[in-house]
Amino acid sequence: DTAVSQTPKYLVTQMGNDKSIKCEQNLGHDTMYWYKQDSKKFLKIMFSYNNKELIINETVPNRFSPKSPDKAHLNLHINSLELGDSAVYFCASSWGLGPNTGELFFGEGSRLTVL
Amino acid sequence: SQQGEEDPQALSIQEGENATMNCSYKTSINNLQWYRQNSGRGLVHLILIRSNEREKHSGRLRVTLDTSKKSSSLLITASRAADTASYFCATGEIQGAQKLVFGQGTRLTINP
Numbered sequence: 001d002t003a004v005s006q007t008p009k010y011l012v013t014q015m016g017n018d019k020s021i022k023c024e025q026n027l028g029h030d031t032m033y034w035y036k037q038d039s040k041k042f043l044k045i046m047f048s049y050n051n052k053e054l055i056i057n058e059t060v061p062n063r064f065s066p067k068s069p070d071k072a073h074l075n076l077h078i079n080s081l082e083l084g085d086s087a088v089y090f091c092a093s094s095w096g097l098g099p100n101t102g103e104l105f106f107g108e109g110s111r112l113t114v115l
Numbered sequence: 116s117q118q119g120e121e122d123p124q125a126l127s128i129q130e131g132e133n134a135t136m137n138c139s140y141k142t143s144i145n146n147l148q149w150y151r152q153n154s155g156r157g158l159v160h161l162i163l164i165r166s167n168e169r170e171k172h173s174g175r176l177r178v179t180l181d182t183s184k185k186s187s188s189l190l191i192t193a194s195r196a197a198d199t200a201s202y203f204c205a206t207g208e209i210q211g212a213q214k215l216v217f218g219q220g221t222r223l224t225i226n227p
Contacts, residue, residue, distance in 0.1 A: 048213075
């Protein structure tokens, strides 16, 4: 069983569209994250949730809206997609309140291409 | 937000040789973690070293941490072709909400 699974793996869409990426973890972790990896492989945290509560909200455009229906799921909805949103989006999870407790477990990534 | 910087950005060595990657950071940390990313895949945790530790081993991996210099190194001994990947250091910051801040990684290529 995949510990952290995210769908879809690939997403190609036009500018201006709205899209969602879903993430589920079956590890029983309390905290989930969204990271964005750009074309230079730089990974930047976007959001984190602990037990469905938003903990971290980095400087991310309002077009990005995370939703955590329960502590095993964290989805990312993106409105009015722009060319600069093209990247690989990674979901991750960890125990406790965050990485001071231990390691992060990452999904395989969702590659978003905006045309 | 603060990030680590890996050095070198790319490293190419022969199979069997040792590979050393370095990471520098700027803020006080709770811990420092190393991750591996194979091409087109997610990140996989390798090792975590806490701020009160100086050295840690895991199999062929050896990590050192020097908090006075705000730097860490990852040594992979007796490298194998399967070690070809990008390696990232990430710091768990003390200030504010808990988050891991990643560097840009070192691209390691092991030549058979």
